[in-house]
Structures are given as structure tokens and as C-alpha cells.
Amino acid sequence: MxxxxxxxxxxxxxxxxxxxxxxxxxxxxxxxxxxxxxxIHENHSTQFPLSLLALLVDTPFDTENLPxxxxxxxxxxxxxxxxxxxxxxxxxxxxPGSPDSQTxxxxxxxxxxxxxxxxxxxxxxxxxxxxFGPIDDEEAExxxxxxxxxxxIFDNRLVFPPIRRLRxxxxxxxxxxxxxxxxxxRHPDCDVIGVDIAPHMSPDDVPDNLWLQVDDxxxxxxxxxxHFDLVHSRLLATGIHRTRWPSYIRDxxxxxxxxxxxxxxxxxxxVQSDNGAITDQxxxxxxxxxxxxALDDRKDLRIGSKLKTSLLEAxxxxxxxxxxxxxxxxxxxxxxxxxxxxxxxxxxxxxxxSLALYPLTQRLHMSPENFESLVQQAQEEARDPSLKAYxxx
Ligand SMILES: C[S@@+](CC[C@H](N)C(=O)[O-])C[C@H]1O[C@@H](n2cnc3c(N)ncnc32)[C@H](O)[C@@H]1O
Numbered sequence: 001m002x003x004x005x006x007x008x009x010x011x012x013x014x015x016x017x018x019x020x021x022x023x024x025x026x027x028x029x030x031x032x033x034x035x036x037x038x039x040i041h042e043n044h045s046t047q048f049p050l051s052l053l054a055l056l057v058d059t060p061f062d063t064e065n066l067p068x069x070x071x072x073x074x075x076x077x078x079x080x081x082x083x084x085x086x087x088x089x090x091x092x093x094x095x096p097g098s099p100d101s102q103t104x105x106x107x108x109x110x111x112x113x114x115x116x117x118x119x120x121x122x123x124x125x126x127x128x129x130x131x132f133g134p135i136d137d138e139e140a141e142x143x144x145x146x147x148x149x150x151x152x153i154f155d156n157r158l159v160f161p162p163i164r165r166l167r168x169x170x171x172x173x174x175x176x177x178x179x180x181x182x183x184x185x186r187h188p189d190c191d192v193i194g195v196d197i198a199p200h201m202s203p204d205d206v207p208d209n210l211w212l213q214v215d216d217x218x219x220x221x222x223x224x225x226x227h228f229d230l231v232h233s234r235l236l237a238t239g240i241h242r243t244r245w246p247s248y249i250r251d252x253x254x255x256x257x258x259x260x261x262x263x264x265x266x267x268x269x270x271v272q273s274d275n276g277a278i279t280d281q282x283x284x285x286x287x288x289x290x291x292x293x294a295l296d297d298r299k300d301l302r303i304g305s306k307l308k309t310s311l312l313e314a315x316x317x318x319x320x321x322x323x324x325x326x327x328x329x330x331x332x333x334x335x336x337x338x339x340x341x342x343x344x345x346x347x348x349x350x351x352x353x354s355l356a357l358y359p360l361t362q363r364l365h366m367s368p369e370n371f372e373s374l375v376q377q378a379q380e381e382a383r384d385p386s387l388k389a390y391x392x393x
Pocket of ligand 1: 130131147172174196197201218235236238239
């Protein structure tokens with residue numbers, strides 16, 4: 001057994017010391033014991049929400065080989081489910097070196113959008129209750145900014161596991177492709193494939209070694225077995241159906257090469273306070289509860305706390321996890337954490353509206369006025385340093 005780079009979680013009720021928490025973040029690559037916040041506010045459980053996992057697979061897999069289908073749209077390759085695929089051009093005509101050779105024309109249904117209170121959503125994802133976040137330029141810019149927050153909190157590391165040479169990487173739910181582009185740029189010899197249900201946030205200009213495809217990750221993967229050195233899955237709790245998680249993880253395991261790794265990051269959206277100042281009456285806590293309730297029938301927003309067990313159950317050998325407090329603004333007395341909070345503040349101001357708009361107004365039928373009022377109060381509280389608010393990551 002080889003050790004992964006992330007520190008395991010230990011006891012859930014240690015006193016929280018922000019300086020120790022910072023050490024635990026730095027320890028992502030150093031396998032030192034983590035510090036953890038003392039209070040994780042949750043209805044039914046005192047269990048820690050997950051954070052972030054990486055693991056090593058040492059077992060051989062079956063060699064089932066199902067070639068994916070592709071479409072050519074501009075510079076990107078889009079992968080769509082075979083049952084609705086219409087055959088089109090071979091992507092290799094335009095993108096020599098593409099890791100796959102078959103292409104299909106992207107079905108129109110993936111491109112249609114709907115507007116809700118000024119924000120744009122993919123109609124297919126909404127109609128099929130796959131994903132309820134916006135896919136417009138505003139959201140793409142927010143995800144790019146959020147990537148910068150992650151880079152700070154992860155000490156500028158994109159890949160946590162100790163992989164000597166990356167040859168093929170899969171990014172699940174690539175969004176604006178911020179992570180995938182950085183990986184492709186830093187590893188020019190590596191083929192990076194991103195999959196997302198929505199092509200809308202994909203940039204026009206991507207590195208030659210990055211291919212962005214369209215597919216629903218709730219369906220079985222069509223990638224060949226033993227294919228990737230690393231599978232990256234970040235912020236997918238709102239997109240993977242709650243019943244799909246076990247088979248999603250099995251699919252990831254199947255497509256990993258022996259010795260390959262999966263790296264997962266989820267945010268637990270139940271807001272926490274480092275000094276216990278946030279109560280159920282606060283708008284931030286009301287925002288959290290309603291956001292989670294709005295998606296509860298389809299999505300498991302507590303999946304982060306279960307991933308370690310799920311990955312072990314799926315037969316993965318080295319599973320490590322860590323919880324990192326992601327400050328909602330610059331409240332920390334520690335310089336590094338204050339800078340991270342500062343960097344995250346604008347992102348959070350936008351996130352409070354963009355994540356919750358559709359779920360609260362369309363799924364919980366909250367009036368636009370009540371929604372605006374809740375978001376504005378929550379935004380004020382997020383900026384209030386005395387509340388010391390954070391999301392567990
Ligand atoms: C919150 S964004 C995260 C984007 C990116 N992983 C990051 O960390 O910046 C979630 C992304 O996952 C995509 N997504 C959600 N559910 C999906 C699914 N079932 N299949 C494919 N993509 C999905 C969404 O379209 C969106 O682009």
C-alpha cells in the first residue's frame with residue numbers, strides 16, 4: 001500500500017485553531033495530521049463533511065472497450081450519448097492527435113437554453129433534472145475566479161497524487177474548463193479530456209492537448225477501461241444523481257489504469273461559523289437549508305462526507321481525505337487565510353445568487369422578491385467578519 005498525499009480526517013470535535021487549519025491545508029502534500037474545525041452544523045449528523053480525496057488503484061480491471069462517439073464543434077470535440085448520436089465528421093480531420101477518432105454531430109437539444117430571471121440555463125439539463133446551475137458567461141467567469149481561489153487554497157497544486165508522468169487525464173464536469181486548461185498547459189505531453197453536459201461555458205480557445213466533450217455523467221461511461229492516469233471530479237454533487245454515485249465511482253475505477261488516481265473535491269454548502277456565531281435564524285443558514293432542500297429529491301449534497309467510504313467500497317486501495325474550511329470573506333487573523341477569504345469574497349457574493357436562483361425560485365417556488373431579500377441578507381452576512389463564515393471543502 002502506498003500513501004496518498006492527503007491527510008486523513010481525525011476526530012470531529014477538536015478545538016479549531018485557524019493556524020493549525022492552515023497547516024492542515026499545506027499538509028495536503030505532506031501527509032501530516034490535519035486540524036479540523038470544532039463545529040460542523042448539520043441536522044442529523046456530527047460526521048465531517050468531506051473535502052477532497054485522492055486514491056491509488058492497484059488492481060487490474062476488465063478490458064471492456066467501448067469507443068466514445070464525438071462531434072466536431074469549432075475546436076472542441078463533443079461526446080454525446082450513442083443513442084441520440086448522428087454521425088458527423090471525424091474530429092481527426094481538424095484536430096490531429098485527438099485521442100478518439102469517431103465523431104458525431106452535437107444534437108441540438110444540448111444547445112437549447114432557457115432564461116430564468118436574467119440567467120441562462122441549459123434546457124436539456126433542466127428538463128432532465130440533471131443540473132440546475134446557470135451556464136452563461138457570468139457563471140463561466142465566476143468558475144474561472146473560483147479556480148483561482150482553489151489554486152490559493154491548494155498551494156497552486158492542480159494534481160495532488162504523486163503521479164510521475166501524466167499521459168491521460170479525465171476531468172468530469174469541466175465547467176469553464178479552468179482546471180483542465182491549466183493541467184493541459186502544465187503537461188503538454190498529456191491528453192486531457194473534459195466531459196460536461198453543457199458545452200456553453202467551454203472556451204473557444206483551448207490548448208491542442210485538451211478535448212472537451214458533451215455527455216451526461218449520470219450515464220455509464222463509454223471510455224475504454226484502463227485508460228486514464230487521473231480522473232478529476234470537482235463540484236459534481238449538484239449534478240450526479242443521488243442514486244448514481246456508486247456506479248459513477250465504479251465507472252471511474254473502470255476507466256483508471258492500474259495505479260491510477262481519482263481526485264475529488266466537493267463543497268458542503270451548509271454554512272459554518274468558526275466562532276459559532278451563525279444561528280438557524282441567520283440568512284446564510286436559511287440559504288443553506290433551502291438550497292439543500294431544493295435539490296434533496298435528486299442530489300446528495302452531503303456526498304462529500306461519504307466519498308471516502310464509497311471509494312474504499314469500490315475497491316480503491318489508498319483513499320485519503322481532508323476537510324478544509326473555505327472562508328466566505330477575509331475574516332481570518334491568519335494572513336494566508338485572510339488572503340484566501342479576500343480572494344473568495346467576490347466569488348461567494350455571486351455564488352449565493354447563481355447557485356440558488358433556479359432551485360429556490362423554480363423548485364421551492366420562492367417569490368423573486370423573497371429570493372432577492374434572502375440573497376442580499378446572506379451576502380451581507382458573508383461579508384461580516386464577526387460571523388467568521390466558511391463552507392467546509
Ligand atoms: C459547479 S460546476 C463545476 C465545474 C468545474 N468542475 C469546476 O470545478 O470549476 C458543475 C459543472 O458540472 C456540469 N455537470 C453537472 N452535472 C453533470 C452531469 N450529470 N454530466 C456532465 N456534466 C455535469 C455542469 O454543467 C457544470 O459545468
